Amino acid sequence: MRVVLADDHQIFRHALKALLERETDLEVVGEARNGEELLTAVIREAADMVCIDVAMPGMNGVEATRRLLMLKPDLKIIGLSAFSDRQVVLDMLNAGAKAYVTKTEAGDELLRAIRMVALGRTYLCPEVASTVKDALCDQSQVNNAGPRITARERQILQLIAEGHTSCRIAERLHLAVSTVEVHRRNIMRKLDLHSVAALTKFAIRTGLTSAAR
Amino acid sequence: MRVVLADDHQIFRHALKALLERETDLEVVGEARNGEELLTAVIREAADMVCIDVAMPGMNGVEATRRLLMLKPDLKIIGLSAFSDRQVVLDMLNAGAKAYVTKTEAGDELLRAIRMVALGRTYLCPEVASTVKDALCDQSQVNNAGPRITARERQILQLIAEGHTSCRIAERLHLAVSTVEVHRRNIMRKLDLHSVAALTKFAIRTGLTSAAR
């Protein structure tokens, strides 16, 4: 198995490489700190499998998954994240990821996911599985995990999470303030989040912005 | 060297353990996901060294460092974090940490820090060193890294970052709304942050709150 790791923390990539290469049949052949680097690394190294941190700066883990599978449909993709938002997990799975593991799990859990995916199966770590199970009961949510946010709303959410006021966002996007306020309202309603703090955390979880200054 | 690792991501701890144990003279003898577990692990395992993620839930990395050195003054402590806020780095160093490495650095950088600290020296990774250098030029900032936030202000910052309004914070803490507003203003002035989004990110960086829901 030729594996590529994608995460914005180099020390995590190096450590994970050390962990995976204790297995004789796994070889970490590339690393990437964002979606763009990931695309080139996967092609250059002819990788069989990738582990993607969903919350990377720049290109999203979900977007990266879609593009990777367009380039290389047989690529095995494992989502790896500190968080397990139902929406994000379902988006990753719908985009074509074969497994999803949270960073609060043991290292063995990731190895288990790799083994299962290598055999052509799907794997969700326990915490994620219970999250997804609820969605599976509602058939309506399998391919439509609640209200999805539009590209425009994502753009505005990003600017909110960067600390801009509706007024400044309107200036930057050449919109009326009222329009920005409507988007803000729709975002809050769709996500069921009702404070700037909660929106900011959501944006961090989904990689729209970083907690860094 | 008997090392204990403290980080809230188990998979990171396991991976880091794999990385460190490729070195024959290092042994990871314990793990902790928060400050409380860390204190007991260090004593139980008679550790020589710890790597602490500054942004842990519950007990802060800075607070954990202070308490560890009270229990075991010869313990070698290395700060490890995704971020490098000047304030946080200086607090860690003043609390007695011997090194500070950011997670965006290579794994070798952490090994270098461990080697240096083992020899009784101090180590800062390049990014952090340049941050601290500025403070060292201002002699006034060596032991007084700008305006520090009080315990009360930290408490209120935490509640702000959890999405509460000044009104609800006042209710919860049995204060007048006006008082909470003054604290909020003082926090914003001291940190030079002027939006709830920026405050929320700061709270995440310093472990006051988590990006999780």
Next chain:
DNA sequence: CAGCGCCTACCGCTTTCAAGGTAAGCGCTG
């Protein structure tokens, strides 16, 4: 074509926030 979702925009209303000043009580310390 008709319907739907999205983006755009405006009106009105209430609450909250941001920033400024002022000041009293309390505890610690030089």
Next chain:
DNA sequence: CAGCGCTTACCTTGAAAGCGGTAGGCGCTG
């Protein structure tokens, strides 16, 4: 004791946010 920092509290003012409804234009799709 006097000063200092922290906490508490109130005042004002303008800006921003939060929530409601309404509605036109646009593109896609059944």
